[in-house]
Amino acid sequence: MLFPMIESALPEEILRAWHRTQPETRNLSKLMLFLRQEVESAERIQLARRDYNDVSLVEPMPPTACFVTELKQDKDGRKNGSSCVWCDKDTHSAVECHKAAKMTLKERLEYIKSKKACSICLKSNHITKKCKSFPKCLFCQKRHFTIMCTELAAKNTNDTQEKQQEHSNLSCHTKSASSTTLLQTVVVKIVHDKKEMPIRALIDSGAQRSYITKDLVKKLGLKSTKKEVLTHSLFGGIETKKETCHVYDISVKNLDENFYMNLCVLDKDVICSFLPKLKCNVLLGQLRQRGIVLNDCTDSPDDICGVWKL
Structure with missing residues (x-):
């Protein structure tokens, strides 16, 4: 037998x-x-x-x-009395080691080189050029174990990059299609002491006061009429600390200069973060056909310098 x-x-x-x-x-x-x-x-x-x-x-x-x-x-990749080249345990072969599975091919090659082991049969009792074993890779059919295959590693890298690119394209498409929210913004002119300055403003139907930025106050040379101590109540019931704001009287008119109004505003360092503009020419054309003209488009300023209550 x-x-x-x-x-x-x-x-x-x-x-x-x-x-x-x-x-x-x-x-x-x-x-x-x-x-x-x-x-x-x-x-x-x-x-x-x-x-x-x-x-x-x-x-x-x-x-x-x-x-x-x-x-x-x-x-x-193992014989009696020898241990796994990756973890030095004799309970499994080198090709079955979980430690090797977590390593990249580059890390495996560097590790084998540091131990002066054989990259063909994965044993540490001789170097690669003296190896007499003939393992066969399941992917490229060449003389090495599959976990040491450079062609398989290159294919896996390319597949990963393609998946990441597809995910990135999908994320960009989702962001551009669904996450962009257009608020009520308008471009107006602020008039003070025979000075005019076009600014981009936000119309906030939930605000109780109107505001302009402190940088705009300096540019126009506005003079404060009084001071007020305020606490701002924000979304979610959050309240800010008390702060002192200066009050200014300004005049606002539209770009066609057929509408004019006076406003009492307070100053703030920053009104809000970046707000997107409507840049879809097709939609802008459809709005014009219905008699709706938006002036806050591509040629308007980017920063929000004012917020008006309704």
Whole structure:
């Protein structure tokens, strides 16, 4: 029972030599003797080809008893008595290690190089150029294990980049299609002491007071008429600390100069963050056909300098 199993595990060249030397009667004892002779012959050939005096260059050959078993164990990157090259444990093979699965191919190659191990069979008892194993990659069919395949790593990288690009395009499309909210903004002229300045303002139907920025106050040279101490109540019931605001009287008119009004405003450092404008020419054209003309489009200022209560 054991004899045919061992014979079937032999490499093709060894098996041919075995059948040539034992054409008639073959049994387990003769097979083990034949394998011992083959190993001893390989050792003599190796010594003859190298410098006989340099013993350190001679690789130790396995004894005959473990010669056949190593042929089987080489297929999963492990042999009896050796540990995983990645974690030094002997409970699993190198290709089954969870530590290696979490590493990139570059990290695996650098790790193998640092341990002076073999990148073909993933063992640490010899370097790559001295490897005698012939594992077969399931992806590219070349001589290495699949976890060390550069072609597979490149394919996975390209697939990841394509997915990230698709996700990015989808995110941009979603943002541009659904997250942009247009508020009631208008471009008007502020008039003071024969000075006129076009500004972009926000019409807030929920505000109780009107405001302009302190920077605009400086540009127009406005003079405060009084001061007020205010607390602002914001969305969600949040209240700000008390602050002192200056009060100014200004005049506002539209760009066509056929509407004019006076306002009492307070000053603030910043009115609000950036507010988008309507830039869709198709929609602007449809609005014009219905007699609706918007003046806060692409050519208007970007910053909100005022907010008017209704």
